[in-house]
Amino acid sequence: MHAFEDLETTADKAAKRLLGCELHRKIGDQTLIVKIVETEGYDQNDPGSHSFVGVTPRTKVMFGPSGYLYVYLIYGMYYCMNIVTGPKHHGEAVLIRAVEPISGIDLMENNRGVAGINLSNGPGKLCQALKINTNLNGHNLLEDPLKLVMKPAVKSTEIVTSTRIGLSKAQEMPWRFYMKNSDFVSRRFITDL
DNA sequence: AGCGGGATTTTCT
DNA sequence: GAAAATCCCGCTT
Secondary structure (H helix, E strand, C coil): CCCCHHHCCCHHHHHHHHCCCEEEEEECCEEEEEEEEEEEEECCCCCCCHHHHCCCCCCCCCCCCCCEEEEEEECCCEEEEEEECCCCCCCCEEEEEEEEEEECHHHHHHHHCCCHHHHCCCHHHHHHHCCCCHHHCCCECCCCCEEEECCCCCCHHHEEEECCCCCCCCCCCCCEEEECCCCCCCCCCCCCC
16 A cells, blocks of 8 residues: 555556646745646557557656656657556556646746646646756655645546547547636536547 | 647557 | 657747
């Protein structure tokens, strides 16, 4: 048994389970705290997933144990962060698409250069707010400077299921989940189910 | 509110 | 060499 038992499952179930959980990002003597409000699942049988092609230098973290961080550069400019899920040797992970700031908002505003909703309502935005980059690829989320803190599972009546965003393949898979009542969701009503 | 283009670089074919 | 799990700005309705 370890702290992230609930992540030892398929990416879609883990994606739902991660809603409402917190990330604690330590920078110097400050700790930024955010709540996860939007996620997407990816697995190795999924043409939209990086792990679909198998183990490569880039995807090897996805095939490792759950509870680790997978970070990649997207469109040459932005970072996206994922939490690895499923058992070892399964290429599964959950993309964090939006978070709500809880603590350290001033520093996040400095990191982003904006305030309000645009602080963290998208995968590239939240990585900028939390100063996440590929230096943290493969990081263990039980340890500083970035910890995942599990919270009680959110009720299914508060979760909206929809198709994923930004993909050119497997767009129809309903593996995006978000909190119905959050203002920080990146987009609403993308083929909600 | 919605569409279109540009920025920029790693990754694998 | 093309594509990519994005964001921002400017233009049009």
